[in-house]
Amino acid sequence: MNEKPRILVVDDEPQLTRVLRTGLKSRGYDVRVAADGLTALETFGDWHPELVITDLAMPNLDGLELCRRLRKISQVPIIVLSAKGEEKTKIEALDIGADDYVTKPFGIDELLARVRASLRRAIPLVANEATPTVIQAGDFRVDMESRNVTVLEREVHLTPKEFDLLIYFMRNAGKVLTHHTLLAALWGGNYVEQNEYLRVFVGNLRKKIETRASGPRYILTEPWVGYRFDPQGA
DSSP states (O other), X not given: OOOSOEEEEEOSOHHHHHHHHHHHHHTTOEEEXXXXXXXXHHHHHHHOOSEEEEESSOSSSOHHHXXXXXXXXXXXXXXXXXXOOOHHHHHHHHHTTOSEEEESSOOHHHHHHHHHHHXXXXXXXXXXXXXXXXXXXXXXXXXXXXTEEEETTEEEOOXXXXXXXXHHHHHTTTSEXXXXXXXXXXHOGGGTTOHHHHHHHHHHHHHHHOOOTTSOSSEEEETTTEEEEOTXXX
């Protein structure tokens, strides 16, 4: 039985995919490569990888559309690669469900660290029978096995990272959580200066769970510090 983590690399640059395949395989990963989004979707359906690494600019189906389609069928972690370093592009990729973003050129060690972090975060939160399968706090109810989220009995559909963020907020309800704390907990120690990650995901989560037009009632901003979660609604 092959227990190596399966990683699908999607990029139309043969030289880069050769480097990534070699680097990942040498660290014990099982790797397959696709040169465009359509081929990647076919491989994904047949092979069911545990992580996808994809470029953005590709023929037939680009990386952003690949992310959108994958998010409709899977919670698999997605790391986006691109030569575009603009914040707008990063935000667009994160908005549609990517978990991480690496700007080309990058070092293989940096990418490997992000791969390890993404795979660790993908481990199911329900690790044993002692862990509750349902978390309930105030207006929120989360089934950890089905990943079903309801707010005031209204079902809310979240991306994997939005789900992780909500669970972290629920488990630390009432506490002031600094930007540094949230970034380290959700993305790892290498991300503690990446405040745009928080802006994107907190903003998206608010759009889905907040119900008051006058301002947030659940995820409250602590100016210059971070956020505080009130499951009862302020």
